[in-house]
Amino acid sequence: MKSSHVFVLLWLSFSHVALSTLATDDAAALKKVWQALAGNALYWKGTDVRVKPCNAADFTGVACGSGTYSIVLSRTLVTGGPLDPAIGSLGPRLLSLTAQAINLNGQLPLSICNLTNLNQLTISGNPSLGGVIPSCLTSLTALTSLTLSNNKLTGGIPSDISSLYNLKTLILGFNVLNGTIPNMSTMTNLTSLDVGYNWLINTNNVVSLPSSLLSLILTNCSISQPLMGLLNNTISLQKFNGAYNHWSGTISGISSLVNLTIFSCRVCSLSGSMSEISSLALLGNLDINTNSFAGVVPPLNLSFLTSLNLGFNNLGGILPPSIFFQPMLSTLDISSNNFTSIGFDSSHVSLTSTLATFSAPGNKYLTGSIPLLVGNYTKLTSMDLSFTLATDTAPPYPPSMPVLNSLTLSGTAVSSFPAVLNNVTSLTSITINNIFTVVNSSMYQVAHPNLRTLTLYANGIAGSTVDISRCPSLATLEITTCTNIVSIHPSNLQSQSLTTLRLSGNKIASFDPTATVGSSSLTSIDL
Numbered sequence: 222m223k224s225s226h227v228f229v230l231l232w233l234s235f236s237h238v239a240l241s242t243l244a245t246d247d248a249a250a251l252k253k254v255w256q257a258l259a260g261n262a263l264y265w266k267g268t269d270v271r272v273k274p275c276n277a278a279d280f281t282g283v284a285c286g287s288g289t290y291s292i293v294l295s296r297t298l299v300t301g302g303p304l305d306p307a308i309g310s311l312g313p314r315l316l317s318l319t320a321q322a323i324n325l326n327g328q329l330p331l332s333i334c335n336l337t338n339l340n341q342l343t344i345s346g347n348p349s350l351g352g353v354i355p356s357c358l359t360s361l362t363a364l365t366s367l368t369l370s371n372n373k374l375t376g377g378i379p380s381d382i383s384s385l386y387n388l389k390t391l392i393l394g395f396n397v398l399n400g401t402i403p404n405m406s407t408m409t410n411l412t413s414l415d416v417g418y419n420w421l422i423n424t425n426n427v428v429s430l431p432s433s434l435l436s437l438i439l440t441n442c443s444i445s446q447p448l449m450g451l452l453n454n455t456i457s458l459q460k461f462n463g464a465y466n467h468w469s470g471t472i473s474g475i476s477s478l479v480n481l482t483i484f485s486c487r488v489c490s491l492s493g494s495m496s497e498i499s500s501l502a503l504l505g506n507l508d509i510n511t512n513s514f515a516g517v518v519p520p521l522n523l524s525f526l527t528s529l530n531l532g533f534n535n536l537g538g539i540l541p542p543s544i545f546f547q548p549m550l551s552t553l554d555i556s557s558n559n560f561t562s563i564g565f566d567s568s569h570v571s572l573t574s575t576l577a578t579f580s581a582p583g584n585k586y587l588t589g590s591i592p593l594l595v596g597n598y599t600k601l602t603s604m605d606l607s608f609t610l611a612t613d614t615a616p617p618y619p620p621s622m623p624v625l626n627s628l629t630l631s632g633t634a635v636s637s638f639p640a641v642l643n644n645v646t647s648l649t650s651i652t653i654n655n656i657f658t659v660v661n662s663s664m665y666q667v668a669h670p671n672l673r674t675l676t677l678y679a680n681g682i683a684g685s686t687v688d689i690s691r692c693p694s695l696a697t698l699e700i701t702t703c704t705n706i707v708s709i710h711p712s713n714l715q716s717q718s719l720t721t722l723r724l725s726g727n728k729i730a731s732f733d734p735t736a737t738v739g740s741s742s743l744t745s746i747d748l
């Protein structure tokens with residue numbers, strides 16, 4: 222009984238000595254790190270960080286386990302500075318370090334490689350942090366998550382990065398890393414990889430990645446291998462962004478990536494058909510702007526699609542009307558393709574579309590009446606049909622666009638102001654430039670209660686500027702470079718809402734300032 226008491230007391234006092242020695246050292250190291258960052262002393266004043274539970278008031282941002290720490294350096298408490306090499310003396314006791322947007326400068330200290338049990342390292346958003354990724358970092362095999370994005374790190378990605386066999390997340394985007402993407406095919410725990418927007422050049426390198434990836438960002442990596450050669454292996458992929466590379470080939474086989482929710486590949490040198498997209502049932506966001514996809518767009522029925530960008534390809538033929546009625550679609554961009562018409566399906570008249578933005582400019586063979594659409598567009602706020610053959614003949618059904626506020630019809634086949642639009646009372650901005658057919662300005666029957674901006678640049682309008690007396694909210698009227706316009710319509714000078722009138726490049730002979738009535742709101746007239 223007695224002896225066991227003595228033993229317990231001895232054990233307690235020995236362990237106490239051991240603990241407090243280490244604790245003092247760790248506390249001193251932590252204070253050095255804090256001081257180097259010009260942290261507020263009030264938040265980092267403790268002496269013994271190994272006492273449990275952690276005293277958050279003494280070491281703000283340090284969480285303690287049993288003899289271990291996790292550190293979050295907060296931007297609200299430090300001013301900035303280098304990461305002090307003293308961090309390394311925490312050795313195997315530091316499990317997690319986060320330093321996001323705290324104005325770190327200098328370089329990553331080599332002593333960081335002494336943190337042998339680190340499983341999470343996040344140092345991001347510090348644009349003054351330069352230097353290389355220390356090659357010894359690949360000895361920290363406990364790492365499951367390594368994030369070094371949005372700094373100014375130089376040099377290459379360590380060629381033996383795959384030594385970090387426990388890594389699940391590797392995020393290195395937005396630095397100035399050069400060289401190639403190392404072979405990562407054996408990193409079969411890796412689910413998220415982002416090396417985008419660096420200075421990597423993979424022109425003569427075949428990128429090899431593990432099949433475990435769920436999220437992959439390879440933007441602007443100068444990759445020039447066939448896209449599907451890479452993706453046919455990453456079969457579980459959910460999010461892919463491969464924009465700004467010289468991928469070659471088609472997307473044939475992509476239907477095997479059944480879990481894709483985001484497929485983004487702007488400026489990717491891809492060609493062929495896009496029809497397999499229709500079988501990606503979980504797709505939420507498709508962006509293939511600026512490629513060479515050709516052929517037709519298949520009918521789609523994608524329950525989760527919210528954004529579809531097909532702009533700047535060679536797609537043509539009839540755009541299936543079902544596209545406009547994807548149950549969640551909000552943004553549709555088909556600009557600069559070769560579509561000839563939008564299909565008409567009377568069954569859609571009874572449907573309600575969720576579309577908010579529709580952009581179709583630059584389809585120079587696209588015919589149809591405005592609004593080109595049938596159905597109920599209860600959420601459509603913006604529509605751009607410029608440089609198409611859209612006309613102002615009556616559509617098959619009157620438009621139902623109760624919240625449309627921005628409409629652009631430049632360079633279309635409308636012959637005058639489309640009267641059909643006068644029922645769309647929600648419009649706040651109308652732009653109709655570059656229509657050279659000469660029409661008497663009296664043909665412009667503009668009557669919009671909420672219109673604030675009317676832009677008519679380089680038009681064949683003849684006679685006076687347009688009558689705006691039925692536009693009580695109009696604030697900006699631009700009728701410039703219309704060489705058949707010789708006078709200002711009196712309504713322009715009498716308006717009580719107009720503040721800016723731009724009339725340069727017309728043939729208006731003279732301007733009589735006394736024509737403005739006393740109550741005119743005009744603050745700027747540009748002749």
Ligand SMILES: *[C@@H]1O[C@H](CO)[C@@H](O)[C@H](O)[C@H]1NC(C)=O
Nearest residue numbers: 308309310311312313332335
């Ligand atoms: C590395 O960790 C050990 C053990 O904690 C410590 O003795 C040593 O000083 C550390 N080295 C550096 C460079 O921080």
Ligand SMILES: *[C@@H]1O[C@H](CO)[C@@H](O)[C@H](O)[C@H]1NC(C)=O
Nearest residue numbers: 385386387388407408409410
């Ligand atoms: C993946 O992680 C587990 C658990 O940490 C580990 O046992 C395994 O070796 C890792 N896989 C590979 C291929 O390294």
Ligand SMILES: *[C@@H]1O[C@H](CO)[C@@H](O)[C@H](O)[C@H]1NC(C)=O
Nearest residue numbers: 374375376377398399400401
């Ligand atoms: C990468 O950049 C470093 C300077 O940061 C330079 O010394 C090295 O030669 C570059 N490597 C390649 C492969 O361009």
Ligand SMILES: *[C@@H]1O[C@H](CO)[C@@H](O)[C@H](O)[C@H]1NC(C)=O
Nearest residue numbers: 418419420421440441442465
């Ligand atoms: C791609 O990266 C290069 C530097 O390697 C840069 O000059 C270029 O502007 C980037 N392109 C895009 C589209 O961001």
Ligand SMILES: *[C@@H]1O[C@H](CO)[C@@H](O)[C@H](O)[C@H]1NC(C)=O
Nearest residue numbers: 404405406407426427428429
């Ligand atoms: C990448 O490494 C794997 C496994 O070592 C190997 O089979 C594959 O050929 C490598 N890829 C390239 C492009 O060298």
Ligand SMILES: *[C@@H]1O[C@H](CO)[C@@H](O)[C@H](O)[C@H]1NC(C)=O
Nearest residue numbers: 447449450451452453454474
């Ligand atoms: C993946 O694509 C490459 C290159 O296109 C091809 O050689 C390989 O057979 C494909 N693998 C599968 C499983 O489809």
Ligand SMILES: *[C@@H]1O[C@H](CO)[C@@H](O)[C@H](O)[C@H]1NC(C)=O
Nearest residue numbers: 456457458477478479480481
């Ligand atoms: C797709 O996701 C489901 C649900 O998470 C999963 O069961 C399935 O294995 C995944 N398919 C592939 C090919 O990874």
Ligand SMILES: *[C@@H]1O[C@H](CO)[C@@H](O)[C@H](O)[C@H]1NC(C)=O
Nearest residue numbers: 502520521522523524543548
């Ligand atoms: C679209 O798919 C849903 C189920 O995902 C189905 O209920 C609906 O009938 C389909 N619509 C069309 C027009 O095929």
Ligand SMILES: *[C@@H]1O[C@H](CO)[C@@H](O)[C@H](O)[C@H]1NC(C)=O
Nearest residue numbers: 535537538558559560561586
């Ligand atoms: C675009 O469509 C028009 C009209 O159908 C056709 O004459 C023209 O050849 C097509 N151009 C391209 C590049 O496909």
Ligand SMILES: *[C@@H]1O[C@H](CO)[C@@H](O)[C@H](O)[C@H]1NC(C)=O
Nearest residue numbers: 570571573596597598599621
């Ligand atoms: C359009 O949809 C709205 C809301 O779903 C509904 O109130 C309205 O009656 C519909 N209009 C037409 C013409 O179908």
Ligand SMILES: *[C@@H]1O[C@H](CO)[C@@H](O)[C@H](O)[C@H]1NC(C)=O
Nearest residue numbers: 615619620640641642643644
């Ligand atoms: C505008 O609406 C009125 C009443 O709702 C309707 O009689 C008229 O036909 C509509 N005009 C156009 C051009 O759709």
Ligand SMILES: *[C@@H]1O[C@H](CO)[C@@H](O)[C@H](O)[C@H]1NC(C)=O
Nearest residue numbers: 660661662663664683684685
């Ligand atoms: C425009 O039409 C009006 C009558 O509607 C006429 O008085 C005027 O001369 C015409 N102007 C031009 C330039 O044709």
